[in-house]
Every structure is written in C-alpha cells, then in structure tokens.
Amino acid sequence: GENVEQHPSTLSVQEGDSAVIKCTYSDSASNYFPWYKQELGKGPQLIIDIRSNVGEKKDQRIAVTLNKTAKHFSLHITETQPEDSAVYFCAASMVDTGGFKTIFGAGTRLFVKA
C-alpha cells in the first residue's frame, strides 16, 4: 500500500542554523506534496506545498524540493527561529476511488535552541 517515510524523527538545531527534513513515498501516482506544521494542542497547518510538475518551490525561509525519479522530497528551513519549534509532517496525495487520498509521514519534532 501507499507509504510515506520521514526522517529524522527528531531534529535539534541552534537558532539561525538550517534544518532539513527528508521524505520518501512509495506510490508513483502521487502528484501533490504538502508540508504541515503542528504545534502543541493544535491541528496541522499547511506551510508549503509542491506539485509533481515542479522541482523546487520557495516561500521566504522555507523551501521544498522534489525528485520524482527517486520519489524523494525535502523541506528546508533557513535562519531558524525558536518559533519554528514544532512537529512537521510531510504528505503525499494521490488519486483514490472518487477522490484524493493524502498519506502522512510519521513526523519530525524540530527543536530550535535560542
């Protein structure tokens, strides 16, 4: 079945450093890759997404890259700040019967030390 693997499970960086989270997916029919940030007590919030026909997308300090051949996609956060501390989830969406299915990775807990 469909699967999304995410690494690392925990990441600790110093404020101002960069953080990179990597994911792989199994279903080659996946065509949309969103990233979510989840803070304590809240639901996941979409922070950036990328479509299968795009290799890279950037939004201020956040960038995502996609390698469809290798089925890899990554999240890059530059100039990290303490408020970036949260759990980050990658996801892959694919067509399912009558609609779309979004499969999530297990999450990366990011700690940004001031």
Next chain:
Amino acid sequence: DAGVTQSPTHLIKTRGQHVTLRCSPISGHKSVSWYQQVLGQGPQFIFQYYEKEERGRGNFPDRFSARQFPNYSSELNVNALLLGDSALYLCASSLTRAGMDSPLHFGNGTRLTVT
C-alpha cells in the same frame, strides 16, 4: 473567516460505548476528511466525503462510520469503542476533493480517551 471547527474538544468514554464527533468546514468548502492521530504518529486517513457522498475510506474497521450533511458539516461515529481508539481525531475541509488544487485545512481536533 472561521476555520474548521470541531466539537467536543475533549471526550472520555468507556470501552464498548459509542461516540459521535462533529465538524464544521470552512465556509464554501464542500469536502470533509477525517483523520486519526495517535500520540507520536502522523494522521491516518479514515474517510473523505465530498458533496455528501463517501469518496474514500482508509483501513479502518466497520465500527467507524461517517456522514456529511447538506450544509457540508460532518459527523464521525465510532461504535463499540476499544482502548486503542484513544487518539486525536482531526477533521479537515477542502474546497473540492482534496488534492493539488484543494489542500486540506485542519481543525484542532477532538481528543478521545477510552478507559
């Protein structure tokens, strides 16, 4: 604009009971998806509803059911509760059937504890 709202925020039930969770989507969104998030894991897909019809189902037993109403709000029902059903239940709405042109917008979830 109001985001996705879920009720109740917390719930404690006993094994064998049933539970109903409710979700109101963002105004104008016609699709609602339900996810289960066990502590320390990513959300697991349960159901997707679009225009009041089931459009997708994850690998969950028949004890789990859902429906979508004409105003696009939704209910998730779980019968014969098990201890393993304890989790955060997330509702997400999207403009259309969720995909590249219609990302998921999540509520803050209902924390269900089964004792």
